[in-house]
Amino acid sequence: MGFAAFSSNHQSLYRLDPRTKILLTVLVGIVMMGGSIHGPSAIPRALLALAPFGLLLAERKYRQGLLYLFVLLLSVGVESYLVTRTQGALNLILVIVSSLFTRFVPGLMMGYYLVSTTRISELIAALEKMHMPRQIVIPFAVMMRFFPTVIEENNAVREAMRMRGLHLSGGNVSAYLEYMLIPMMMCTVKIGEELSAAALTRGLGRPGARTSLCDIKLRGLDALLITISLLAFALWIVL
Amino acid sequence: MINLQNVTFTYENADTASGLSDVSLCIPDGQAILLCGESGCGKTTLTRLINGLIPHYYAGKLSGEVLVQGEAVSNLALHQLAQTVGSVFQNPRSQFFNVDTTSELAFACENMGLPPAEIRERIQNTAQAIHLHALLDRDIFALSGGQKQKIACGSVSTLEPLIYVLDEPSSNLDHASIRDLRAMIAHWKAQGRTVVIAEHRLHYLYGIVDRVCYLQDGRLTHDMAADDFFSLSAEARQRMGLRTLSIEALLEQGVPSPTLPGLAPYRLDRFDFAYPHCPKALNIPLLHLPAESIVAITGLNGAGKTTFARCLCGLEKRCAGVICRDGTCQRCRDRNRSCFMVMQDINHQLFTESVLDEVLLSMDQEDVPAAEQILDSLDLLMVKDAHPMSLSGGQKQRVAIATAIASNRTLIVLDEPTSGLDYRHMQQVASLLQSLAKKGRTLLVITHDPELIVSCCTHVMPMEGGRATDPYPLDKAGLARMLSFFTAIGT
Numbered sequence: 134m135g136f137a138a139f140s141s142n143h144q145s146l147y148r149l150d151p152r153t154k155i156l157l158t159v160l161v162g163i164v165m166m167g168g169s170i171h172g173p174s175a176i177p178r179a180l181l182a183l184a185p186f187g188l189l190l191a192e193r194k195y196r197q198g199l200l201y202l203f204v205l206l207l208s209v210g211v212e213s214y215l216v217t218r219t220q221g222a223l224n225l226i227l228v229i230v231s232s233l234f235t236r237f238v239p240g241l242m243m244g245y246y247l248v249s250t251t252r253i254s255e256l257i258a259a260l261e262k263m264h265m266p267r268q269i270v271i272p273f274a275v276m277m278r279f280f281p282t283v284i285e286e287n288n289a290v291r292e293a294m295r296m297r298g299l300h301l302s303g304g305n306v307s308a309y310l311e312y313m314l315i316p317m318m319m320c321t322v323k324i325g326e327e328l329s330a331a332a333l334t335r336g337l338g339r340p341g342a343r344t345s346l347c348d349i350k351l352r353g354l355d356a357l358l359i360t361i362s363l364l365a366f367a368l369w370i371v372l
Numbered sequence: 373m374i375n376l377q378n379v380t381f382t383y384e385n386a387d388t389a390s391g392l393s394d395v396s397l398c399i400p401d402g403q404a405i406l407l408c409g410e411s412g413c414g415k416t417t418l419t420r421l422i423n424g425l426i427p428h429y430y431a432g433k434l435s436g437e438v439l440v441q442g443e444a445v446s447n448l449a450l451h452q453l454a455q456t457v458g459s460v461f462q463n464p465r466s467q468f469f470n471v472d473t474t475s476e477l478a479f480a481c482e483n484m485g486l487p488p489a490e491i492r493e494r495i496q497n498t499a500q501a502i503h504l505h506a507l508l509d510r511d512i513f514a515l516s517g518g519q520k521q522k523i524a525c526g527s528v529s530t531l532e533p534l535i536y537v538l539d540e541p542s543s544n545l546d547h548a549s550i551r552d553l554r555a556m557i558a559h560w561k562a563q564g565r566t567v568v569i570a571e572h573r574l575h576y577l578y579g580i581v582d583r584v585c586y587l588q589d590g591r592l593t594h595d596m597a598a599d600d601f602f603s604l605s606a607e608a609r610q611r612m613g614l615r616t617l618s619i620e621a622l623l624e625q626g627v628p629s630p631t632l633p634g635l636a637p638y639r640l641d642r643f644d645f646a647y648p649h650c651p652k653a654l655n656i657p658l659l660h661l662p663a664e665s666i667v668a669i670t671g672l673n674g675a676g677k678t679t680f681a682r683c684l685c686g687l688e689k690r691c692a693g694v695i696c697r698d699g700t701c702q703r704c705r706d707r708n709r710s711c712f713m714v715m716q717d718i719n720h721q722l723f724t725e726s727v728l729d730e731v732l733l734s735m736d737q738e739d740v741p742a743a744e745q746i747l748d749s750l751d752l753l754m755v756k757d758a759h760p761m762s763l764s765g766g767q768k769q770r771v772a773i774a775t776a777i778a779s780n781r782t783l784i785v786l787d788e789p790t791s792g793l794d795y796r797h798m799q800q801v802a803s804l805l806q807s808l809a810k811k812g813r814t815l816l817v818i819t820h821d822p823e824l825i826v827s828c829c830t831h832v833m834p835m836e837g838g839r840a841t842d843p844y845p846l847d848k849a850g851l852a853r854m855l856s857f858f859t860a861i862g863t
Contacts, residue, residue: 254475254482278469281513285465286720292687293721296713297734297775312723319761320719327466334423334459335527336483337469339451344485346478346492 149188151259153355154247157184160362162240164369171213174372177365182235184362185242192250201242208234253277258345271337278328279321286320287313374399374422374535374566379436381417381426391432392417393590401534404557404567406577406598409587410613410794411766415570418587419539421445422568424453441534455484458528462540462792464520473510473523480531494530502526502556516673518549525556535566542573543792546673546820547858550576572794575618578602586612613795615823619859622826627851635663636698638783638814643693645683653679654691655838663697666805666815667843668825670857671835677818680835681785684816685711695783711783712776716791718768722760727752727771730760734778746777750804766797773804777813784808785816790824802828822858826851 161181182205189198212231219227253274260270290313294300301309332338351359375398382391390412397418399405407415420426421438428450438445441456458480461467470476477498481491499505504526507519515523521541528536538557542550554576560567561580571577584601586594594612602617606625609617616622637660645654654676661667669677683691686707695702702710715721724730731743747753750770755763760771769789776784786805790798798821805815805828816833819825825832831843832854844850 252472252475253470254472254478274469278471281471282465285513289715289717289720293715294723295687295708296685296715297721297723298708298779299723299733315723315761316720320717323719324463324466327461327463328469330425330429331459331461331467332469333429333450334425334454334457335469335480335531336451336454337479339449339454339483339485342485344482344488344491346475346482346488 149250149358150349150351150355151247151251151255152263152349152351153358154243154251155259156359157188157362158240158243158247160366161185161243164366165236165239172372174369177369177372180365181362182239185239185246188246189242192246194249197242197245201238204234204238208238248277248280251277252347254345255347255349257343258347258349261343261345262349275325275328279325282324283317283321286317286324290316290320373401373439373441374568375437375439376418376421377437377439379421379434379438381421381435382433383417384431384433390414390417391590392421392587394436395587395590395592396436397585397592397595399566399568401566402561402564403583404561404581405569406574406581406584406601407568407570407587408572408574408584408614410796411572413587414590415587416539417590419459419537419568419570422535423457423459423537424448424450425459451483454480454533455531456533457535457537458531458533460521460524460528460536460538460541462543464517464524464544467524468512468520468527471512473504473512473515474508476512476523476527477504477508477530479527484531491530494532498526498529501559502529503552516549517544518546518552518673521545521549522552522556525553529556529560533565535568536560538567538569538571540571540792541569542571542576544788548672554580572615572792574615578618586614610795615795615798619822619855622822623852623855625826626848627826627846637662639696640684641694641696643680643683643691645679645688645691653838654683656680656693656840659840660842661814661816661833662831662843663814664809664812665830666809666817666828667831667833668829668846668854669816669818669833669835669840670820670825670854675835676838676840677835678787679838680840681713681787681816681818684783685713685785687713707783710781711785712779712781713785713787714769714772714776714789716787718765718772719761721772721775722768725759726757727760727763727774728756730771731774731778734775736780743778746774749807750774750777766793766800769801770804773808777808782812783814783816785818787818788820789817790819790821798824799827822855825854 161184164178164181186198186202189201208231211227212235216224216227216231256277257270257274260273294312299309299312377396379395380393392414395418407418409415417426420430422440424445426432427434427446440453445453468476469479474495477495478491481494499508502525504522507523512520512523542553545553557567558580569577569581581598584596584598585592604617606621640656640659640661643654643656643659644652646652669680671677682688683693684707686704689704691704693704695707722730724733727747728743731746732738735743744753744756747756750773752767752770752774755767760768763771789801793801802824805817809815817829825846829846831845832850833840833843834857844853846854
């Protein structure tokens, strides 16, 4: 259960405000999409690309952090050295794979960092402090709640399929997917329905202000990270 | 005070649950009341009328009046009712909104806009009152069903409602968790709250409810004092389709002394297993399982029952265990072809568009007449073209068992086949298992249901801390031994 870790009382050295995490995720996502790995714009890009690595290490997610760094360096290495030294189909594959990786993996890792270190109640509180309308906050929170549920359901269905002797090796991919998706959808819909009923009887949907146990505050470290990332963003636009 | 006056309700899509017709009921403050009856009798519908999910969430045609604390439920919004009525539901997996326990306990209070300092105090008080300290700040997804249900009760308790409504809260719990549930209800009752419980499992409520209402086809037919209800004879309660009123009564019911076929048993060697970074979950050096029998596997949550079943069926590739019988031995990967597990949540196990396809899918060679014969023996032939997901819970379960039969595997494991079933459906499962054993299958039943064990099992295999010894036969002495396990922690 990869996602379950985010809910437990993990031992992090500090707590970032979810708003900082959201901003960083957005900025990393945008900046990595464009620009080159050569020239001056490479500096802000490199800086932001390393953000998920540092944040993951600080959360003691060493394995994920190091794996990320390895994949990142490998794809940057391929993009800057191998691509100019190969030809033909191999070159095409290398170009596509390495540029896809350098552009998407940092954003994905930031997303993983965001969901894996933020409690749902923290996220709701942060979004409400940003004056997001309820129509956005609640679906967003429900989505977060559903990640682990979908993983749990998916595991259960795949096991049931193994039990029935339904394997992908038969070669019929579409039938395999159909067998997998039907019970998945049925179960998640049912859970969603029961979940909404439970949440409504606990007063979700009451108009008026909601309070929160979570102490959401922008602290020194948040300010520092926001400043650095915004500077890098500005630099990336100018250069 | 809860007051229902001539309430009639029909669901918009009638296939999901049955409605109520002309029910009048008055529940005074501080009363603990049990709603019982066969599946589909309308007891869940009655709880939904009190917590306002009807008419505010489930659509349908409602007439008559439902008053809670003097106000009509239909005139109150759900969030207004939330302060008066707290609800606990059947499925522990689908009633928490947060992913960590403390946030969940705070959730209802946060929604009500209570100040954070007060919420913290209420969480502390609730944790104190119902012993939740060990569960604070935990990942809910990593909790057992019983622990989840405890958190659900706690999260309702923090709002301190006047009325608690519980809809089959014990369905997925082992008997130690049921004891905790009972303590929780007793605590609310001692605080003078009104408690309404719809249940199939009745024995744990003895001495705690004041009054029992029995529903039949949407009508309230019996309204009794608890003392009268719990002294009903075994014949009377079976006629009413109700589960046993006490575990001890099962001892008097007795078992048909099993005629053991005296076949060579299965020999299981080296069933060891540990999940990563955990102590051994399973540690069985040697075990003999009687062939063509029905073995009940009992034990508390975490005793290793499911792990054992998974290893047996070859779902845990790292388990080195070997099964031998009649000189042939099977390692883990071979057992996919000889062992089958019917899992607890049936909805995960049905994949196709019709019941007949479902059975054909399990066969090595598609054979329509043979498949129809299997369906006929399970009373499913008339729904062979229906979509499996459109069937009732009991029918779905029989379809899952039909696939097990069609797969031609000899060892069949069933995980909690009777959770949330009423007496009639439980008996149906019991006789189905018996007929399978007669046809030469060996059945293992993981269960917390002593009534099912008494009704059909031939052996009992207790598990504790990942260990198990050879199953003992369920004769007179075995029956007493099995029941003492359930009563020791039970009540």
